[in-house]
Amino acid sequence: MLTMPALDEGAIGDRERIAADLARLVAPASVIAAPAALKAYESDGLTAYRQPPLVAVLPANTAEVAAVLRYCHQRKLKVVPRGSGTSLSGGALPLADGLLVGLGKLNRVLEIDYDNRCAVVQPGVPNLAISHAVADRGFYYAPDPSSQIACSIGGNVAENSGGVHCLKYGLTTNNLLGLEVVLIDGEIMRVGGRHFDAAGYDLMGILTGSEGLLGVVTEVTVRLLKRPPTARALLAGFASNEAAGEAVAAIIAAGIIPAGMEMMDKPAVAAVEDFVHAGYPLDVEALLIVELDGTAAEVDELMGRVQAIAQGKGATSLRVSQSEQERLTFWAGRKAAFPAVGRISPDYYCMDGTIPRSKLPLVLTRMAEMSERFGLKVANVFHAGDGNLHPLILYDANKPGELDTAERFGGEILKLCVEVGGVLTGEHGVGVEKRDLMPAMFSEVDLAQQMRLKCAFDEHQLLNPGKVFPTLRRCAELGAMHVSRGKLPFPDLPRF
Amino acid sequence: MQRIQPESIQDIVDIVRSHAEARRPLAIEGSGSKSGLGRPVEAETLLSVRGLSGITSYQPDELVLTAWSGTPMREIWDALAEKRQHLAFEPAASALYGSGNEAGTLGGVLASNLSGPRRPSAGAARDHFLGFSAVNGLGEEFKAGGKVVKNVTGYDLPKLLAGSMGTLAVLLEVTVKVLPEPEKQRTVIVPVPDVAAGHRCLTAQLCEAFEIDGAAFLPAAVAARSSVDLVRAPGSALVAMRLTGSPVSVADRCAALRAAIGMPSEELHSMRSQALWAEINELAPLLPAEAGALWRLSVPPASGAKIAIALGQGEDWLMDWGGGRLWVARQDPSVDDASLVRKAVATAGGHATLVRAPDTLRRAIDGFPMEAPLALLKRTKAAFDPHGILNPGRMYREL
Numbered sequence: 001m002l003t004m005p006a007l008d009e010g011a012i013g014d015r016e017r018i019a020a021d022l023a024r025l026v027a028p029a030s031v032i033a034a035p036a037a038l039k040a041y042e043s044d045g046l047t048a049y050r051q052p053p054l055v056a057v058l059p060a061n062t063a064e065v066a067a068v069l070r071y072c073h074q075r076k077l078k079v080v081p082r083g084s085g086t087s088l089s090g091g092a093l094p095l096a097d098g099l100l101v102g103l104g105k106l107n108r109v110l111e112i113d114y115d116n117r118c119a120v121v122q123p124g125v126p127n128l129a130i131s132h133a134v135a136d137r138g139f140y141y142a143p144d145p146s147s148q149i150a151c152s153i154g155g156n157v158a159e160n161s162g163g164v165h166c167l168k169y170g171l172t173t174n175n176l177l178g179l180e181v182v183l184i185d186g187e188i189m190r191v192g193g194r195h196f197d198a199a200g201y202d203l204m205g206i207l208t209g210s211e212g213l214l215g216v217v218t219e220v221t222v223r224l225l226k227r228p229p230t231a232r233a234l235l236a237g238f239a240s241n242e243a244a245g246e247a248v249a250a251i252i253a254a255g256i257i258p259a260g261m262e263m264m265d266k267p268a269v270a271a272v273e274d275f276v277h278a279g280y281p282l283d284v285e286a287l288l289i290v291e292l293d294g295t296a297a298e299v300d301e302l303m304g305r306v307q308a309i310a311q312g313k314g315a316t317s318l319r320v321s322q323s324e325q326e327r328l329t330f331w332a333g334r335k336a337a338f339p340a341v342g343r344i345s346p347d348y349y350c351m352d353g354t355i356p357r358s359k360l361p362l363v364l365t366r367m368a369e370m371s372e373r374f375g376l377k378v379a380n381v382f383h384a385g386d387g388n389l390h391p392l393i394l395y396d397a398n399k400p401g402e403l404d405t406a407e408r409f410g411g412e413i414l415k416l417c418v419e420v421g422g423v424l425t426g427e428h429g430v431g432v433e434k435r436d437l438m439p440a441m442f443s444e445v446d447l448a449q450q451m452r453l454k455c456a457f458d459e460h461q462l463l464n465p466g467k468v469f470p471t472l473r474r475c476a477e478l479g480a481m482h483v484s485r486g487k488l489p490f491p492d493l494p495r496f
Numbered sequence: 497m498q499r500i501q502p503e504s505i506q507d508i509v510d511i512v513r514s515h516a517e518a519r520r521p522l523a524i525e526g527s528g529s530k531s532g533l534g535r536p537v538e539a540e541t542l543l544s545v546r547g548l549s550g551i552t553s554y555q556p557d558e559l560v561l562t563a564w565s566g567t568p569m570r571e572i573w574d575a576l577a578e579k580r581q582h583l584a585f586e587p588a589a590s591a592l593y594g595s596g597n598e599a600g601t602l603g604g605v606l607a608s609n610l611s612g613p614r615r616p617s618a619g620a621a622r623d624h625f626l627g628f629s630a631v632n633g634l635g636e637e638f639k640a641g642g643k644v645v646k647n648v649t650g651y652d653l654p655k656l657l658a659g660s661m662g663t664l665a666v667l668l669e670v671t672v673k674v675l676p677e678p679e680k681q682r683t684v685i686v687p688v689p690d691v692a693a694g695h696r697c698l699t700a701q702l703c704e705a706f707e708i709d710g711a712a713f714l715p716a717a718v719a720a721r722s723s724v725d726l727v728r729a730p731g732s733a734l735v736a737m738r739l740t741g742s743p744v745s746v747a748d749r750c751a752a753l754r755a756a757i758g759m760p761s762e763e764l765h766s767m768r769s770q771a772l773w774a775e776i777n778e779l780a781p782l783l784p785a786e787a788g789a790l791w792r793l794s795v796p797p798a799s800g801a802k803i804a805i806a807l808g809q810g811e812d813w814l815m816d817w818g819g820g821r822l823w824v825a826r827q828d829p830s831v832d833d834a835s836l837v838r839k840a841v842a843t844a845g846g847h848a849t850l851v852r853a854p855d856t857l858r859r860a861i862d863g864f865p866m867e868a869p870l871a872l873l874k875r876t877k878a879a880f881d882p883h884g885i886l887n888p889g890r891m892y893r894e895l
Contacts, residue, residue, distance in 0.1 A: 114703055115703070116796045162646060193796065205658070297745065297748050302742065422644050423647040426648065438650070449653075453880075456878065457872070468650065
């Protein structure tokens with residue numbers, strides 16, 4: 001079971017006073033303290049965990065965010081930032097003794113600057129809304145997590161979100177130009193702008209993907225790309241996962257970087273087809289979606305080459321989208337894979353490891369063995385181009401012990417990812433979900449180094465405590481440890 | 497300064513640890529090809545990672561390469577070329593930043609976040625830096641990131657180490673993303689009367705879907721120094737726009753781009769195109785080698801012409817990244833002139849890095865710009881190097 005930092009009983013007892021204090025810093029209607037209303041915030045996309053916050057506050061601008069954080073800093077009150085609450089790793093899971101800061105009211109597109117090919121937006125703007133705002137000029141914002149209709153750009157920054165097109169166009173971190181961030185003491189800091197590259201230390205790089213542990217993002221400047229004139233997608237069915245995996249490797253070895261390259265195994269294809277009717281072939285063991293974009297002639301040429309490679313690797317069916325409508329239908333299936341699996345199982349648990357692609361057959365075989373051993377079925381969707389695997393473990397939370405079994409199964413899968421040279425999370429973040437698995441990938445020294453960086457930003461560890469790091473150490477203690485490391489003065493004394 | 501070049505990780509750990517315990521500073525470098533970049537480091541000992549060399553793993557179809565930080569860039573480029581891959585961020589092949597005429601080491605390229613003309617479309621070095629192992633300022637070996645192209649596990653420390661100039665940790669093993677090399681390239685050159693006209697042309701075409709992956713402006717005197725005949729031929733200032741990709745795609749886009757420009761233009765094919773972009777990347781022979789002070793400015797691309805007009809002297813400057821990067825040689829390497837450069841850039845919202853200058857100026861100012869509060873930068877530095885022994889003062893006087 002999940003252990004969280006020691007409860008601040010003082011804060012819990014002081015809830016009404018805290019709510020009253022906050023009502024002086026922001027509009028009183030923006031402070032939520034009634035238990036029934038707080039239930040709306042008790043969970044994010046990782047629904048296995050629920051915890052209503054002490055108080056929720058919805059600041060309306062940067063100055064209010066700064067005032068709220070300054071208050072928390074002075075009062076040593078824990079803070080959990082939240083965008084749209086779509087995190088799949090529990091990044092926005094509230095704390096019983098902490099404030100939840102919702103950024104949903106900061107939801108305006110502030111400026112679109114085509115000459116600099118960027119947009120300045122507030123953190124609560126949904127990812128897809130940025131692309132919509134610039135679509136009439138033929139531009140878009142590239143990272144496209146499957147939750148893009150709902151997930152906020154501020155949350156994307158916190159999690160360094162990816163999407164199905166990030167093999168070619170990068171993750172969030174590769175598509176940002178500037179951030180405004182409020183630090184825990186209320187200081188407002190701007191990094192980057194409309195120019196390229198950091199001045200000195202790349203703090204934007206480190207804030208991106210820091211899961212709300214270093215600061216609260218209040219403004220984001222994103223890069224805009226011109227939409228390619230043509231995009232077409234290929235559906236290629238294979239008689240085995242191995243053959244599909246070989247086709248993926250051969251496409252990349254041929255020097256082709258598709259805009260997207262996705263793979264689904266048989267259970268995932270069946271679930272999706274039943275839900276979306278995307279026209280996926282049901283008689284295949286593995287299905288690839290390969291999207292190519294560029295000029296019409298370029299797409300035609302590359303599509304020919306990709307089809308030939310797929311055929312050479314034994315594709316049993318090939319279908320190229322003949323219209324924009326059809327291309328979007330192919331993707332609609334993939335993007336609905338999680339809810340589709342949700343229809344065939346009372347609950348599912350989504351994993352997010354990345355592996356070297358060549359290890360795919362080994363990992364799938366071992367996963368099938370684990371599935372037998374744990375007695376739980378698994379469906380796989382896979383960002384095949386970049387090796388990011390999303391096994392969906394099917395379980396029923398109403399059956400005693402099944403959630404626990406699913407979590408143990410998931411943990412084994414992620415340890416396997418690390419064992420074959422991969423990582424615990426490719427795009428969903430560590431959050432609370434993978435926190436306790438961090439030692440499978442990082443040594444104590446590795447983690448202490450990361451925690452010391454945390455301390456440089458947030459000495460009292462008030463921002464999103466209990467996330468990412470398996471054990472919390474006081475910053476002073478980390479400092480003391482490193483000063484004497486290798487030559488501890490009293491090596492026999494217990495240290496904790 | 498005594499130069500030591502250990503050949504094992506343990507030796508590096510021991511050296512850093514003993515210096516940390518004695519609170520003695522260490523200068524850190526690869527081959528020293530960028531020793532002119534940043535402030536001179538005052539230290540009795542120089543620790544080179546050049547002894548840790550070689551590619552440890554290269555899997556072309558996984559798009560990753562892992563090598564020791566002291567591996568010469570030449571070795572990396574050769575290995576990639578054999579598999580028709582490249583580092584898409586296009587680090588310069590010659591020593592722009594100091595002594596010696598070589599490209600330096602992979603660790604040095606990453607530690608200085610060097611990127612070339614393709615940066616706006618392909619990202620900087622930091623965007624291709626996936627993971628590393630390193631020794632921090634306490635002599636502790638640690639790792640971060642990973643050896644796969646997609647990873648969000650823990651803080652993205654490779655981003656922070658990229659461009660930190662050896663002030664946070666000594667890189668040991670590094671993993672970078674590699675990509676297929678484009679099969680073909682062509683460059684469209686457009687003679688223009690002045691920078692304002694050139695910049696308008698660049699901005700207009702960069703807002704279209706031509707996938708331009710090199711967008712530069714050369715003043716007339718700079719174009720006249722090029723080794724490429726067709727670049728010298730017009731005898732005027734010109735705009736250069738590079739297109740890369742499959743042969744069919746490049747030919748198509750090239751024709752469409754030239755039609756869209758609406759002014760007379762010329763095409764450079766493979767060899768000429770490569771030669772021009774190498775010159776723009778390395779600045780030789782386009783800018784004088786012994787200028788007073790050479791600055792690298794990063795500004796919002798749309799502000800490029802305005803800043804160029806304000807700061808460009810005697811046509812010893814050029815503009816890259818569609819206006820987003822300016823190389824400016826200033827005749828007077830003084831502190832006052834440096835302030836003038838920084839002020840002009842600040843009004844546009846960007847930053848200026850002193851790339852090459854006499855030691856007097858390098859010592860007198862912070863060669864690197866600063867955007868975050870100094871106190872936070874100091875705490876960040878201390879999180880890795882609490883005793884301040886790694887390359888002290890290299891980026892900032894107080895760090």
